[in-house]
Amino acid sequence: xxxxxxxxxxxxxxxxxxxxxxxxxxxxxxxxxxxxxxxxxxxxxxxxxxxxxxxxxxxxxxxxxxxxxxxxxxxxxxxxxxxxxxxxxxxxxxxxxxxxxxxxxxxxxxxxxxxxxxxxxxxxxx
Numbered sequence: 001x002x003x004x005x006x007x008x009x010x011x012x013x014x015x016x017x018x019x020x021x022x023x024x025x026x027x028x029x030x031x032x033x034x035x036x037x038x039x040x041x042x043x044x045x046x047x048x049x050x051x052x053x054x055x056x057x058x059x060x061x062x063x064x065x066x067x068x069x070x071x072x073x074x075x076x077x078x079x080x081x082x083x084x085x086x087x088x089x090x091x092x093x094x095x096x097x098x099x100x101x102x103x104x105x106x107x108x109x110x111x112x113x114x115x116x117x118x119x120x121x122x123x124x125x126x
Contacts, residue, residue: 008057
């Protein structure tokens with residue numbers, strides 16, 4: 001293992017730990033790893049790219065990403081009978097959540113396009 005990998009993975013785990021501790025201490029309804037990701041995102045926005053630190057760790061983690069789907073697949077197989085019994089509400093929830101996600105993405109994209117277009121007009125003196 002290279003020192004760059006150990007540095008990157010340590011930083012990622014520290015952010016996850018800070019998120020977990022913050023979530024539990026403040027009794028937030030947000031999972032700790034999600035809060036840690038948000039803190040990491042804020043750091044990246046503030047500091048800019050830290051590609052040298054993240055590349056070795058992220059590449060190694062991404063190479064094993066498929067293993068993270070094994071527990072989900074086992075859960076589906078274990079509860080296959082229940083899924084079969086309740087296929088209609090599950091299908092409706094999946095369809096509705098996909099439609100809501102598409103609509104939210106379109107609205108956010110429209111808003112960002114307007115905002116960036118408005119800022120571009122100001123920079124060009126229009």
